[in-house]
Amino acid sequence: DTEVTQTPKHLVMGMTNKKSLKCEQHMGHRAMYWYKQKAKKPPELMFVYSYEKLSINESVPSRFSPECPNSSLLNLHLHALQPEDSALYLCASSHSGDRGRMDYGYTFGSGTRLTVV
Amino acid sequence: EDQVTQSPEALRLQEGESSSLNCSYTVSGLRGLFWYRQDPGKGPEFLFTLYSAGEEKEKERLKATLTKKESFLHITAPKPEDSATYLCAVQAGLLGQNFVFGPGTRLSVLP
Numbered sequence: 001d002t003e004v005t006q007t008p009k010h011l012v013m014g015m016t017n018k019k020s021l022k023c024e025q026h027m028g029h030r031a032m033y034w035y036k037q038k039a040k041k042p043p044e045l046m047f048v049y050s051y052e053k054l055s056i057n058e059s060v061p062s063r064f065s066p067e068c069p070n071s072s073l074l075n076l077h078l079h080a081l082q083p084e085d086s087a088l089y090l091c092a093s094s095h096s097g098d099r100g101r102m103d104y105g106y107t108f109g110s111g112t113r114l115t116v117v
Numbered sequence: 118e119d120q121v122t123q124s125p126e127a128l129r130l131q132e133g134e135s136s137s138l139n140c141s142y143t144v145s146g147l148r149g150l151f152w153y154r155q156d157p158g159k160g161p162e163f164l165f166t167l168y169s170a171g172e173e174k175e176k177e178r179l180k181a182t183l184t185k186k187e188s189f190l191h192i193t194a195p196k197p198e199d200s201a202t203y204l205c206a207v208q209a210g211l212l213g214q215n216f217v218f219g220p221g222t223r224l225s226v227l228p
Contacts, residue, residue, distance in 0.1 A: 004160075042204055042218035043161065090160050105151045105206075106216070108160030 002027060006091050006109035014117055015081060021112045023074040023091030032074040033106065034066060035090040043090055049074060081116045088113055119144040119209050121219035129225045130195055138190040138222045140205030144215070150188050152181050153204040155221070161204055164190075195226045 004025045013019050023032065031050050035043035048056035049068040057066075063085075065077040074091055092106040120143045130136055142150065149168055153161035165174045167183040174181050178199065180191040190203055205219040 006160075040223075042220050044218075045216065088158070092160075105149075105153070105163040105166050106161075107163065108153075110160050111158070113158065 002107070004091055004093055004107050004109035006089075006112050008112060009110065010113045010115075012115045012117060013078065013081065015083075017081075018077070018079045020078065021076040021089055021091075021114075023076075023109060024072055025093045025107070026072055027093065027107065028071075029093035029095055029107070030071060031094045032068060033092040033094075034064075034074070034076050035092060035108075037088045037090055037111070047076075078114075081114075083116050086115045119207065119215050119217050121205060121207055121217050123203075123205055123219040123222050125222060126220070127223040127225070129227065130192075132196055132226055132228050133194045135191070135193045135195070137192070138203055138224070140188040140190070140219055141186060142188070142205075142207050142219075143186075144207050144209035144217070146209050147207060148210070149208045150183055151206045151208070152179075152188070152190055153206065155202045155204055164203075192224070195224075197226045197228050200224055200226045 007022045033048050034046040036046055037043045045058050046060045047066045052068045052071055063080050067075040088111040090111045091109045094106045122141045124139045149166050151166050152164040154164055155161045165181040170183055170185045172183050178193050182189045202221045202223050204221045207217055209215045
């Protein structure tokens with residue numbers, strides 16, 4: 001299995017809702033990432049998990065809460081979002097560290113298109 | 118601060134018209150430079166990793182090269198299905214913890 005699977009593909013939520021985005025990989029990668037991408041912009045890093053521990057939080061508002069239950073799963077819990085949070089949310093995974101294992105870079109999922117109304 | 122720029126911002130080519138995309142970077146401790154292709158509404162798709170100046174990699178109509186300050190993605194005889202946004206990213210830092218994307222080049226290949 002060489003894929004990162006994200007669900008749901010599309011999500012519409014109100015500003016008072018609570019929802020979760022899910023990401024799964026079975027490539028044995030020990031680093032997993034959440035990115036946010038607005039239209040015609042590059043992906044922006046939100047969170048990095050390395051060996052199931054949060055290692056980087058790029059000053060993301062607390063209405064986004066990541067969780068890594070095990071080495072294959074990554075969740076992003078959403079609460080009280082704003083319309084400006086509407087974007088494509090991408091999950092990615094990679095081997096962590098050593099150069100040889102970065103030969104395939106980061107593997108990205110297809111994303112969740114989130115619309116906040 | 119690690120920075121990545123790409124040029125041009127957008128490029129329109131006729132089918133078969135070869136060209137090059139540029140990625141310029143300023144980082145401390147480059148661990149790898151990556152090229153990705155992204156189709157609208159999809160996640161980036163990995164193309165190449167380059168590690169050191171002088172390195173080249175090829176895949177079908179694409180060839181990536183790396184110098185100490187920039188990387189080029191050469192597209193030979195492109196086809197309409199090569200239309201996409203091409204993203205360059207660098208991994209840097211002592212532990213490789215910095216992964217920075219450039220803004221991308223939107224390529225359109227017309228039949």
